[in-house]
Amino acid sequence: xxxxxxxxxIEIDMRxxxxxxxxxxxxxxxxxxxxVLKSGEARLCIKTDNREATTTIPTxxxxxxxxxxxxxxxxxxxxxxxxxxxxxx
Amino acid sequence: MVxxxxxxxxxxxxxxxxxxxxxxxxxxYCVAGMFRDAFLFRSTFMLRxxxxxxxxxxxxxxxxxxxxxxxxxxxxxxxxxSLSNIIGGFVFGIGMVLAGGCVxxxxxxxxxxxxxxxxxxxxxxxxxxxxxxxxxxxxxxxxATTFFKNSKSLPQLTGISPTLFVVFIGAVSLWFFLKWRxxxxxERPSDxxxxxxxxxTAVSLAVIGLLSYLAVxxxxxxxxxxxxxxxMIENLFFPEHVSSVAFFQGLPLxxxxxxxxxxxxxxxxxxxxxxxxxxxxxxxxxxxxxxLSAVLLREFAFRYKVPFSQxxxxxxxxxLLGMASxxxxxxxxWHLMGGLPILAMQSILFLVGLIPGTWVGSxxxxxxxxxxxxxxxxxx
Numbered sequence: 001x002x003x004x005x006x007x008x009x010i011e012i013d014m015r016x017x018x019x020x021x022x023x024x025x026x027x028x029x030x031x032x033x034x035x036v037l038k039s040g041e042a043r044l045c046i047k048t049d050n051r052e053a054t055t056t057i058p059t060x061x062x063x064x065x066x067x068x069x070x071x072x073x074x075x076x077x078x079x080x081x082x083x084x085x086x087x088x089x
Numbered sequence: 090m091v092x093x094x095x096x097x098x099x100x101x102x103x104x105x106x107x108x109x110x111x112x113x114x115x116x117x118y119c120v121a122g123m124f125r126d127a128f129l130f131r132s133t134f135m136l137r138x139x140x141x142x143x144x145x146x147x148x149x150x151x152x153x154x155x156x157x158x159x160x161x162x163x164x165x166x167x168x169x170x171s172l173s174n175i176i177g178g179f180v181f182g183i184g185m186v187l188a189g190g191c192v193x194x195x196x197x198x199x200x201x202x203x204x205x206x207x208x209x210x211x212x213x214x215x216x217x218x219x220x221x222x223x224x225x226x227x228x229x230x231x232x233a234t235t236f237f238k239n240s241k242s243l244p245q246l247t248g249i250s251p252t253l254f255v256v257f258i259g260a261v262s263l264w265f266f267l268k269w270r271x272x273x274x275x276e277r278p279s280d281x282x283x284x285x286x287x288x289x290t291a292v293s294l295a296v297i298g299l300l301s302y303l304a305v306x307x308x309x310x311x312x313x314x315x316x317x318x319x320x321m322i323e324n325l326f327f328p329e330h331v332s333s334v335a336f337f338q339g340l341p342l343x344x345x346x347x348x349x350x351x352x353x354x355x356x357x358x359x360x361x362x363x364x365x366x367x368x369x370x371x372x373x374x375x376x377x378x379x380x381l382s383a384v385l386l387r388e389f390a391f392r393y394k395v396p397f398s399q400x401x402x403x404x405x406x407x408x409l410l411g412m413a414s415x416x417x418x419x420x421x422x423w424h425l426m427g428g429l430p431i432l433a434m435q436s437i438l439f440l441v442g443l444i445p446g447t448w449v450g451s452x453x454x455x456x457x458x459x460x461x462x463x464x465x466x467x468x469x
Contacts, residue, residue, distance in 0.1 A: 021458045024129070
């Protein structure tokens, strides 16, 4: 039996932003939302077109003990960080 | 090797630019980021690739020189070491971090659709034009603070053969390279499509630098043409002023290529000369090569919905970059990927200034971005 908890999504759009905004802001959000991310109450999803950040954010997030998914969207990438519930999208 | 034919110069430089832009986009080979992230995130992964590139370039150049393929050694446009190299490097370091890319990083990011880099590019042209106005003052400062008036490189200064330097530096570096290989530090996992591990791009860029040196007598350089493009635009509106600015009259490149007998002559003025023929195709090539890479990966898109403050930051960074490129003189690609491998003292001093400059830039940029992320972006 699993309790089905609706996971909140904290969405940030970093597309087109100057480096290193993506990694900096992602780390900042991970730190500020540590409690809800750690408990699985929410996950952090980042839209980015920055290839470097798409490589470095997952490494940083894994080091902090989070699960990470990377999905290639239309012309950008969507990274989700946290205790990841089943991806429905 | 190809300097006898203007068409060949264009064709070769354009091809080298396309290849460089393509590889840089795939690996996100951002020199500004390499130094910045070492300070901000203690991450030296990309900096290792740059180190590899410098050493491979050094070895390739030395082999080519010993084989007699580099009659112009040290290459043209390099000058005597001066305090201005350190100051130029310092300002350059701040500028490239604020602009989110160096003079080449700006090109490949713009090629993939980044408007922030587009604005930084405009800043680069503006900064180059601004420098032209203060050139005489700066040139006399440069002259007054010259350290050695008859040697351009460490081998020349010490009288020790370049081969000895290269063998020594190569051997020490090889030890590090093998150690990192053992520790698996050359590759990292990446989920982006078409990723090329940065060490491969480092080696490719070293080969591209060698091909450029063999073909046109110089490694990759582009910033004099930024000043030239600024002069061309200014010339449309204020032709009398442009013809009165001393910087635009100078011909820093004025040599006869020993292999072909071709006269290579040019400067920052608004005319089509050898500097234009060599550098402009590289600039165009890098933009197009990166755009090609992005289009093939279906990642190309114009990105302009960005906090306004980032455009301002990129513009300021671009202006600093443009000015510093002339103050140094020349850019990080020229110095790190061309001058440093032949141990040019100008390039060593440029690096000495660049490192603290990037540190200052990293402090400024992280403060600005985090402040702005609290107020606008990312609060959904």
